[in-house]
Amino acid sequence: MNLSDSLQSYFFISAALLGLGVFGLLMRRNLVAMLISLELILNSASLNFVALNRFCLADKSLGQVFTVFIVALAAAEVCIALSLVLWLYRKKESINVEDANELKN
Amino acid sequence: MSLQDVVFICIAAMTLLGAFLAVWLKNVFHNALSLILCLFGVAALFIFLNAEFLAVIEVIIYIGAISIAIIFAIMLSRPWFHQSAPRDPIKLVRSALASALLFGGLLQLLRLTQWPVADPAAGDFSMRGIGRSLLTTYALPFETVSLVLLIAIIGALVVSTSKENSS
Numbered sequence: 001m002n003l004s005d006s007l008q009s010y011f012f013i014s015a016a017l018l019g020l021g022v023f024g025l026l027m028r029r030n031l032v033a034m035l036i037s038l039e040l041i042l043n044s045a046s047l048n049f050v051a052l053n054r055f056c057l058a059d060k061s062l063g064q065v066f067t068v069f070i071v072a073l074a075a076a077e078v079c080i081a082l083s084l085v086l087w088l089y090r091k092k093e094s095i096n097v098e099d100a101n102e103l104k105n
Numbered sequence: 106m107s108l109q110d111v112v113f114i115c116i117a118a119m120t121l122l123g124a125f126l127a128v129w130l131k132n133v134f135h136n137a138l139s140l141i142l143c144l145f146g147v148a149a150l151f152i153f154l155n156a157e158f159l160a161v162i163e164v165i166i167y168i169g170a171i172s173i174a175i176i177f178a179i180m181l182s183r184p185w186f187h188q189s190a191p192r193d194p195i196k197l198v199r200s201a202l203a204s205a206l207l208f209g210g211l212l213q214l215l216r217l218t219q220w221p222v223a224d225p226a227a228g229d230f231s232m233r234g235i236g237r238s239l240l241t242t243y244a245l246p247f248e249t250v251s252l253v254l255l256i257a258i259i260g261a262l263v264v265s266t267s268k269e270n271s272s
Contacts, residue, residue, distance in 0.1 A: 002107070002109070002110065003110045003113050003114065004109050004110060004112075004113035004153050005225070007220055008215060009113070009117070010150065010154070011211075011215045012212070012215075013117050013120060013121065013150065015208055015211040015212060015215065016121055016124070016208065017120070017121075017124050017143075017147075018207070018208070018211065019204040019205065019207055019208035019211075020121075020124045020125055020127075020128050020204070021124075021128070022200075022203065022204045022207055023128055023200050023201060023203075023204035024127070024128030026196075026199070026200030026203060026204065027128070027192075027196060027197060027200040027201075028128065030133055032133050032136075032137075032175060032178060032179055032182070033128070033133050033136050035175065036127050036128070036133075036136050036137065036140050036175065037127075037128055039140060039144075039167070039171065040124050040127065040128070040140070040143065043143070043144065043147050043167075046147075046159075047147060047150060047151075050150075050151055050154045050156050050159060051154055052220075053154070053156070054154045054155055054156070054225050055220070055222065055223065055225050056220055056221050056222065056223055057223055057228075058223050058228060059228065059238075060155075060228035060229055060230050060234065061229060061230075061234040061235045061237070061238045062238065064156055064158065064159055064230075064235050065235060065238050065239055065243050067156075067159050067162075068159070068162065068235070068239070069246060069247075069250050071162055071163070071166050071167065072250045072251075072253070072254055073250065073253065074167070074171065075166055075170060075171060075254065075257075076253050076254050076256075076257035077257075078171045078174055078175070079174070079257045079258060079260075079261045080257050080260055080261055080264070082174055082175065082177075082178040082261070083260070083261035083262075083264040083265040084264055085178055085182060086178060086181055086182060086265055087264050087265060087267070089181070089182040
């Protein structure tokens with residue numbers, strides 16, 4: 001059995017990335033660390049797309065196009081989230097989510 | 106075991122180690138550096154999957170832009186001055202249990218599912234094929250994503266330069 005040629009091994013890595021990302025999202029209380037966990041989850045999704053693209057699709061550009069979209073949306077999300085984090089830090093001198101419990105000021 | 110498998114296992118171990126350190130270490134700066142390690146691993150896995158274009162995109166955008174932006178935000182907000190609270194073991198166990206359940210469920214699901222198979226080597230993996238699909242079949246999503254990016258940039262500028270009520 002060839003490990004790098006089987007769909008299951010890529011799915012295993014991607015499921016592990018998703019599990020670690022959810023673990024970090026639940027455990028950490030630092031906004032930047034939660035953002036990093038979110039990046040792990042997005043990466044597991046794109047790894048799944050590319051693996052299925054190689055092993056299960058006839059049109060080999062479909063999964064790659066979707067992964068390009070995921071990367072672009074991740075960039076947009078990080079851009080907004082980091083500007084909000086900096087704004088929150090200027091307001092509260094802290095980037096702990098438990099300090100950010102109100103929407104207005 | 107072939108040489109390719111040895112390289113694959115090393116890269117998978119590097120990816121998972123980077124991901125683990127990216128959520129486990131307490132210093133957020135170390136988290137960001139481990140995230141870079143993990144993203145390098147994912148880029149190498151993309152090369153294993155014949156998606157060289159995506160590997161390059163991963164290195165340029167994820168490592169070159171997103172991780173650097175995260176490191177900039179960490180340096181501007183200096184979270185390590187405030188982070189000294191010890192971990193709450195109940196929360197730790199709870200989140201570990203939830204993610205372990207998710208991981209186990211996914212593995213079980215993967216074991217039970219029959220995936221449709223296509224020829225893994227045949228087909229057009231090239232950048233030419235990707236560009237053609239992006240500009241013909243998927244032109245509308247492509248334009249929408251570019252609009253989303255533009256709005257995100259404008260939104261980030263508005264949020265980060267707003268001086269209203271700044272104390």
